[in-house]
Amino acid sequence: MTDLRKLSIEQLTEALVSFGEKSFRASQVYDWIWAKNARSFEEMSNLSLELRKKLTSHFDINPAEIHQVQISKDGTIKNAVRLHDGFMVESVMIPTSERSTACVSSQVGCSLDCEFCATAKLKRMRNLEVAEIVDQVVLIHRQSLEFTGRPLSNIVFMGMGEPLMNFPNVVEAIRKISDPKALAMSPRRITVSTSGIPKMIMKLADEKLRVNLALSLHSAIEHKRNDIMPFSKAFSLEEIKNSLIYWHRETGSIITLEYCVWGGINDGKEDIEALLDFCQDVMVKVNIIQYNPIGEGKFARRNIDAEAQYIRALEKNNIPVTVRRSRGADIDAACGQLANKNL
Ligand code: SF4
Numbered sequence: 001m002t003d004l005r006k007l008s009i010e011q012l013t014e015a016l017v018s019f020g021e022k023s024f025r026a027s028q029v030y031d032w033i034w035a036k037n038a039r040s041f042e043e044m045s046n047l048s049l050e051l052r053k054k055l056t057s058h059f060d061i062n063p064a065e066i067h068q069v070q071i072s073k074d075g076t077i078k079n080a081v082r083l084h085d086g087f088m089v090e091s092v093m094i095p096t097s098e099r100s101t102a103c104v105s106s107q108v109g110c111s112l113d114c115e116f117c118a119t120a121k122l123k124r125m126r127n128l129e130v131a132e133i134v135d136q137v138v139l140i141h142r143q144s145l146e147f148t149g150r151p152l153s154n155i156v157f158m159g160m161g162e163p164l165m166n167f168p169n170v171v172e173a174i175r176k177i178s179d180p181k182a183l184a185m186s187p188r189r190i191t192v193s194t195s196g197i198p199k200m201i202m203k204l205a206d207e208k209l210r211v212n213l214a215l216s217l218h219s220a221i222e223h224k225r226n227d228i229m230p231f232s233k234a235f236s237l238e239e240i241k242n243s244l245i246y247w248h249r250e251t252g253s254i255i256t257l258e259y260c261v262w263g264g265i266n267d268g269k270e271d272i273e274a275l276l277d278f279c280q281d282v283m284v285k286v287n288i289i290q291y292n293p294i295g296e297g298k299f300a301r302r303n304i305d306a307e308a309q310y311i312r313a314l315e316k317n318n319i320p321v322t323v324r325r326s327r328g329a330d331i332d333a334a335c336g337q338l339a340n341k342n343l
Helices: 009-018 025-033 049-058 130-147 163-178 198-206 222-228 232-235 239-250 269-278 304-316
Strands: 065-071 079-082 088-094 098-103 153-156 190-194 210-218 255-260 284-289 319-324
Touching: 009 025, 079 130, 088 130, 098 130, 130 163, 153 163, 163 190, 163 198, 190 198, 198 210, 198 239, 210 239, 222 232, 239 255, 255 269, 269 304, 284 304, 304 319
Parallel strands: 098 153, 153 190, 190 210, 210 255, 255 284, 284 319
Antiparallel strands: 065 079, 079 088, 088 098
């Protein structure tokens, strides 16, 4: 049976009219599935019993469910979310004193091979459906209300998977999350974080979604970045930079460059100079991420002194820079740590 949430509003209208219903019923059903996030037909109390029976005999609703919760000592919550076919993804709720952020997954596993990332060790099994992405947001919104008393304020596509490799579903999920008739969250509070696929960055800019873009850069030296993120051999740094220039021209929004500093990998003067050079002619801010090691390998050592040197050099060159403190490291919920480890 088809999940009702796979239907567009037009297809929903067509289905209801074929049941002999008035077309306005479609917006009532849409409201139940996308604004009220109904998880069953029984909840749709303003629909007649007869219509609910018809819907039940033709469609189903397959909500994603929280299977396991781990709470960090810093308040970060990692959820193992079970999908209708038994696959699991991880979604994280990161509370601070002013905001609650949901870090959501876009794929089961990942087809890319970033060396520092635990998710890369999992094979990509499939892309998430639109509803499965939206469900993570709804589940974390409810969790935020329960644990912090505040609604969800921000969403980052930084969980499992490369969002731009699940392009249509991620775009449609963002439309649903920001649709005033669905979740009605501001797209300005949504960030799509990509490992950097130039063609798709430009395509995302063309969608005019008004979301923010973050790029995992980690090195502005071509051969080093190719070692850190081997798939990126397919594109030059110049192509990536051009796509960022295009992004800014088309959307007006500043791009965040995500950057970890590892001892012996990207902690030299030449690395800092290459980053400063990359930041020329493109509107960016740099976010230094305090990396959480995922093992004993070459990415095990964060270089704190070099982080400070990066910050000084960026500030001196008037390039905005922030430092992202690690959250949820004790439960493997931090950046690069999502790997369904305890399931
Ligand atoms: S960092 Fe992102 S794109 Fe790279 S392997 Fe991990 S999940 Fe995939």
